[in-house]
Amino acid sequence: MIIVMRSGATKAEIDHVVERLTERGYGANVSGSEVTVIGAIGVLDDDKAGLADQLTALPAVDKVMPVLKRYKLASREFQRERTVVVVRGVAIGDGSLTIMAGPCAVESAEQLLTVARAAKAAGAHVLRGGAYKPRTSPYDFQGMGREGLELLAAARDETGLPVVSEILDPHDVELCARYVDILQIGARNMQNYALLKEVGKSGHPVLLKRGGMYPTIENWMLCAEYILREGNRQVILCERGLPVTGGESATRNVLDISAVAVVHGTSHLPIVVDPSHGTGKAAYVASLALAAAAAGADGLIIEVHPDPERALSDGPQSITPAQFAELMARVRVVSAAVGAKAS
Numbered sequence: 001m002i003i004v005m006r007s008g009a010t011k012a013e014i015d016h017v018v019e020r021l022t023e024r025g026y027g028a029n030v031s032g033s034e035v036t037v038i039g040a041i042g043v044l045d046d047d048k049a050g051l052a053d054q055l056t057a058l059p060a061v062d063k064v065m066p067v068l069k070r071y072k073l074a075s076r077e078f079q080r081e082r083t084v085v086v087v088r089g090v091a092i093g094d095g096s097l098t099i100m101a102g103p104c105a106v107e108s109a110e111q112l113l114t115v116a117r118a119a120k121a122a123g124a125h126v127l128r129g130g131a132y133k134p135r136t137s138p139y140d141f142q143g144m145g146r147e148g149l150e151l152l153a154a155a156r157d158e159t160g161l162p163v164v165s166e167i168l169d170p171h172d173v174e175l176c177a178r179y180v181d182i183l184q185i186g187a188r189n190m191q192n193y194a195l196l197k198e199v200g201k202s203g204h205p206v207l208l209k210r211g212g213m214y215p216t217i218e219n220w221m222l223c224a225e226y227i228l229r230e231g232n233r234q235v236i237l238c239e240r241g242l243p244v245t246g247g248e249s250a251t252r253n254v255l256d257i258s259a260v261a262v263v264h265g266t267s268h269l270p271i272v273v274d275p276s277h278g279t280g281k282a283a284y285v286a287s288l289a290l291a292a293a294a295a296g297a298d299g300l301i302i303e304v305h306p307d308p309e310r311a312l313s314d315g316p317q318s319i320t321p322a323q324f325a326e327l328m329a330r331v332r333v334v335s336a337a338v339g340a341k342a343s
């Protein structure tokens with residue numbers, strides 16, 4: 001439940017409400033600048049009505065509201081301020097557009113470093129690269145595993161770019177967290193609850209892609225809730241397109257740009273957009289990247305490969321370093337035009 005304080009409530013009055021919650025064993029999340037909002041964490045159903053009455057009786061409390069949405073910790077009602085996730089000095093969700101770029105899969109030191117250096121030079125803020133690849137066919141390249149993680153960490157050491165990489169197995173959380181700065185949960189694993197709980201416990205920043213069996217926004221938020229519930233508040237959402245239904249399509253997925261507006265309206269979590277998986281075609285990546293920037297996304301995640309023709313995964317949707325540099329120049333213009341903070 002959510003406790004809305006009267007405007008002008010003093011720190012002592014706010015602290016008093018927090019104390020009342022903690023003495024009953026509940027957590028409290030204080031947010032808001034003009035009006036303070038206190039999100040009560042873990043209140044038992046049996047306690048809700050009685051506690052709400054007691055708190056409403058306090059003169060500094062304006063109202064006590066139940067959370068109507070099925071997700072709470074991820075909701076804007078619960079926390080008014082936007083969550084800003086900071087990784088190695090790079091802020092995601094602070095009103096700027098954070099650019100994540102790199103190959104779909106780490107293939108070699110040379111391939112990764114070529115992209116990392118080019119991405120950095122073009123102004124990217126975060127390096128992406130998969131070490132564990134969730135492939136449709138077991139005969140396709142499955143990723144370099146631990147060696148790939150080591151290469152990512154080495155590329156980070158050289159360029160200073162923090163790294164994001166997908167984790168597939170809950171048992172790998174500790175290993176992956178040792179090498180990468182943001183743990184990516186892929187679309188296929190959005191509803192892998194065991195994995196969500198483990199990355200939640202790790203306290204490590206998480207990029208949660210939208211997907212799973214029922215990729216509605218509500219289900220996506222509930223998946224974020226699994227991570228937040230473990231005490232990990234460093235969650236970044238990622239829209240990467242929804243499966244095409246109804247037959248043949250010109251794109252691999254349908255990128256839901258409206259998710260940016262919906263998420264910003266209903267959640268405090270940052271949202272980045274992936275135009276590479278969203279379209280599946282290199283020729284369409286720039287248009288959708290620009291559209292996402294115009295919609296006010298907190299970031300973009302783009303696949304870049306030095307030689308897409310020879311890529312071991314997702315070559316058709318990978319752009320070259322030169323195309324990426326060109327795109328970055330256009331993205332900056334759009335981003336500035338819609339009032340995003342410079343980054």
Ligand code: PEP
Pocket residue numbers: 104130134185186187188209240277
């Ligand atoms: C990826 O980022 O390479 C990937 C596999 O993405 P998704 O989970 O969105 O398909």
Ligand code: MN
Pocket residue numbers: 104105277303313314
């Ligand atoms: Mn990919």
